[in-house]
Amino acid sequence: MKTLVIGGCGFIGSHVVDRLLVHGHSVKVFDRQMERFRPPLDGVEYVIGDFGDQMAVIDALAGVDAVMHLASTTFPSTADLNPALDVQGNLVGTLSLLDAMDRLGVARILFLSSGGTVYGRPDQVPIPETHPLRPINSYGIVKVAIEHYLEMYRRTRKISPVAIRASNPYGPRQGHTGVQGVISTFLTRLRRGETLEIWGDGSVVRDYVHVAELADLCARAIATDRTGAYNAGSGQGTSLREVVEILETVTGRAIAPIYKPGRAIDVRESVLDIARAQADFGWRSTIPLVEGVAATYDWMCRE
Amino acid sequence: MKTLVIGGCGFIGSHVVDRLLVHGHSVKVFDRQMERFRPPLDGVEYVIGDFGDQMAVIDALAGVDAVMHLASTTFPSTADLNPALDVQGNLVGTLSLLDAMDRLGVARILFLSSGGTVYGRPDQVPIPETHPLRPINSYGIVKVAIEHYLEMYRRTRKISPVAIRASNPYGPRQGHTGVQGVISTFLTRLRRGETLEIWGDGSVVRDYVHVAELADLCARAIATDRTGAYNAGSGQGTSLREVVEILETVTGRAIAPIYKPGRAIDVRESVLDIARAQADFGWRSTIPLVEGVAATYDWMCRE
Structure with missing residues (x-):
């Protein structure tokens, strides 16, 4: 084929x-x-x-x-x-x-x-x-x-x-420019020693x-x-706060994100x-x- | 305004x-x-x-x-x-x-x-x-x-x-070209002495x-x-057969439509x-x- x-x-x-x-x-x-x-x-x-x-x-x-x-x-x-x-x-x-x-x-x-x-x-x-x-x-x-x-x-x-x-x-080969995928974006920022920014309080749930x-x-x-x-x-929901915890586990570092006002456009749970x-x-x-x-x-x- | x-x-x-x-x-x-x-x-x-x-x-x-x-x-x-x-x-x-x-x-x-x-x-x-x-x-x-x-x-x-x-x-001022509205199209054909064509058996119901x-x-x-x-x-359903009956009443003529094979695209009742x-x-x-x-x-x- x-x-x-x-x-x-x-x-x-x-x-x-x-x-x-x-x-x-x-x-x-x-x-x-x-x-x-x-x-x-x-x-x-x-x-x-x-x-x-x-x-x-x-x-x-x-x-x-x-x-x-x-x-x-x-x-x-x-x-x-x-x-x-x-x-x-x-x-x-x-x-x-x-x-x-x-x-x-x-x-x-x-x-x-x-x-x-x-x-x-x-x-x-x-x-x-x-x-x-x-x-x-x-x-x-x-x-x-x-x-x-x-x-x-x-x-x-x-x-x-x-x-x-x-x-x-x-996963591997995702873009790093910040427009595509929160996990790739966050990992890239962590490697560069940059602070993570989260829109809202981190309770937004997604399916990765x-x-x-x-x-x-x-x-x-x-x-x-x-x-x-x-x-x-995956059929599983993960909040942004939980993503940050996973990133702490994976990178072995303590992470203190900056929380910014939530966006009206965001769906709370998907x-x-x-x-x-x-x-x-x-x-x-x-x-x-x-x-x-x-x-x-x-x-x-x-x- | x-x-x-x-x-x-x-x-x-x-x-x-x-x-x-x-x-x-x-x-x-x-x-x-x-x-x-x-x-x-x-x-x-x-x-x-x-x-x-x-x-x-x-x-x-x-x-x-x-x-x-x-x-x-x-x-x-x-x-x-x-x-x-x-x-x-x-x-x-x-x-x-x-x-x-x-x-x-x-x-x-x-x-x-x-x-x-x-x-x-x-x-x-x-x-x-x-x-x-x-x-x-x-x-x-x-x-x-x-x-x-x-x-x-x-x-x-x-x-x-x-x-x-x-x-x-x-209603008045609807186009007569046959692409816009069955009532206007049918009335126009009747005035011209043309036969009406119906796709399917005339049971399709619409809201006029x-x-x-x-x-x-x-x-x-x-x-x-x-x-x-x-x-x-209107909130009321009318079948194509009923439309034809109404046209008979309005024009005072007997109407014998030609029934053609139904189209897959048609919704039966709306x-x-x-x-x-x-x-x-x-x-x-x-x-x-x-x-x-x-x-x-x-x-x-x-x-």
Whole structure:
């Protein structure tokens, strides 16, 4: 099976490529730039191009059996600054991709959605996939619109889509710039001797999943003909205060974060119900957060 | 109160303008072209321009207290043919409008959403506003995304939005081209002596609301500071077979429609729960369908 991984040089994408290779896929990667932390992988075909360039995307689809769409032109934390750009880059870009796949007869697509933003403020935790989609930021609004279009294309065109609603992935090769992932950002600041800043009182609860486990789920899902949406988290909630405690354990240092006023945009608690992925793909997250963070810290120290 | 009506020369828009004038608003209309069935109205300022032209929209916002956004660059029945164009014209256009309003300090906006498409296949009828939004066509997907952005702008910017989820409006000045409204389309075909075509067995149930009543609700809603979404229908379901019976009564002719295979895209039953609009605006639909259709037919015969 020849699989095109759009966004395959990014944080999650690079782990997905690793898993696909283990599963015996022939892998082609389409991304804006090469991987940041590793040299090119043996046996992987790299195509450098822009997701918004429809001709480049069509070109990359040649000879492909399935597509993993992991590209995002925005981050959850920055998309609100320019929603029109978010819509243009991600939504219109994905519609172009789907049209091209339909025309070229490539049916299977896995789309990386966002379990942390599509539900908005949840009525219940853990959140099942059947929970209403009420996103409150641009990142989530665009992900929801894309999921709706995937379902429309499933019904009206020859597209077989599966959406993976990832919670908060963390692990090696996550960006350090402060816009992507609190664990990576905090570890980086600690290594630099900088103070940690927490918006609110640290009681905000999130669901952190190790990126290698998320990638494993993606590799399992693309190889089936299952459609619809699957939550991908640990199923466990961890508060920011608990994250700080884990960081103290892992780094062996006492940490005194600065607490700043909470943001109206923050959802208080987001934990995903992962029963569906377990039932349909035999998948679940098993790496304890403290172990995953320790491994990430080790990787960072070796970098 | 000076109110800008974007799409004010269209079918619904022209009726909204009528109601605003009755309510004593100063009215400015922004549309692609002048009204099709009436000369320009006394005391209304018309600005001809394209909704996608951000500078023209900003220009039209000058001196305005509130905006009625009734423009659509697509029809429900045709948006699926080119979803990217739908997103570009309607979603990106609306984001531009909201950004311009925010910069110019115009807070109040009424957005005409779609009660017939935002819910998808309903779990219950009549459908309350709290029903999950699961649109199954591009028209509905874009309306939902816009509603999500309206709520985001309410929370994070100085925008006060209200969305009116209209069911199937009918009445004088509806287009005759066959893409907009089954009642208008059928009446037109009957006048021309053409056969009616029905997709499926005619059991599909819809909620038809007279456009003047819909316009009345819009005029009431814009004058309040209520936010969120309001269904706007008759609250009554009518099957296509019953519509045909009403057309027989109104025209005094026997009608033998041609039944064609049903479309996978069709929702079987869509009827709106209108209790919220009644409670908050003292509004409800009172015109019986047979009377509304008779009046529409009279208007058509005089045209």
